Amino acid sequence: MKKIAMRLGKFWIGAAALGCMALTQGCSSEGAPKEARTAVTATAVADSGAVQKKDSVAAVKDSVAAKPAADSAAAAKETAFVVKDEAASKPGAILPHKRIVAYYGNPLSKRMGILGELPPAQMLAKLxxxxxxxxxxxPATPVQPALHVIVVTAQGKPGSGxxxxxxxxxxxxxxxxxWAKQRDAIVFLDxxxxxSTLEEEIPRLEKWLKLPQVHLGIDPEFAMKNGxxxxxxxxxxxAKEINYATGFLNDLAQRYNIPPKILVVHRFTQRMVTNYKQIELRPNVQIVIHMDGWGDRVLKKSTYNSYIKREPVQYTGFKLFYHNDTKKKGWKLYSPEGILALNPKPLYIQYQ
Known part of the structure; x- marks a missing residue:
């Protein structure tokens, strides 16, 4: 499988999650009951997601110093983009009142993220x-723990469907x-x-999404067009596809009289989200555009500024990879203090 890379200034930034994509073979793609215990075999693509310098110069240390947390009112103003968020004032709304810290993956695979890498008790203790x-x-922004599970995984083979x-x-x-109930955590179904299409995949998740603690994540990296x-x-x-997702969630919140829903949209390239200005804000949905790239801290920050900050929608997220963000000499995992130095401050933090 060939590497995928995109030029970013004088750097190269690759596909953030290709190394965790499930490439199972011989399984039905339609979710037959017998698949319930079928292991998801995650086949890593060597270095295909690495954020790295083209000339192999050692990674530069992050020079941004952490700033002290402001009071809650000032923090809310700084962390959120200046957009209308009607949902924020509704009972049970999570953002911007709390920061979500999520563990991501699939319990059937140890290679798709920390959620499945450790036994549940150890995973929850690490969270x-x-x-x-x-x-x-x-301390001004309380943490809301979360588990973010991939319930539809992209495949390298077409499957029966x-x-x-x-x-x-x-x-x-x-x-x-x-598992989430053991920590009063919320859940994202990714x-x-x-x-396939969002119209085909999202409605079948309604029996979970109608629960007040369950939210949605969509990954444009694996939304394939033109075959x-x-x-x-x-x-x-x-934007029109994302609008379908937010419209579905908004209708659910109204129909079942539940708190506002959160939609997390993964992004690490320009093309992954098109026509962002046409993304519609809903009164019962809060949107997070999530920086999904991995590599050294300087380039992760550059990706955040280029594709998340410069094309604002509502709230922002930032992913940390326990393995891939530390795989090369000089690379270190971003600390909470380092991420809090970003502007705007992400309110959704995901660990893979």
């Missing part, structure tokens, strides 16, 4: 440590939701649609 660190770094995606069985979502195959190029979603 507790991160929550404590973030509460210490910014010909959609290049594998739907997880109900057991996966049910298990993660039950979908990598392959050659493209996941893993061979970076996918894309347009």
């Amino acid at each position: 507790d440590e991160e929550v404590k660190a973030w509460n210490t770094a910014d 010909g959609k290049y995606r594998l739907r997880m069985s109900d057991h996966v979502a049910d298990s993660v939701i039950s 979908i990598q649609i392959g050659q 493209a195959v996941p893993g061979r190029r970076v996918g894309t979603l347009d």
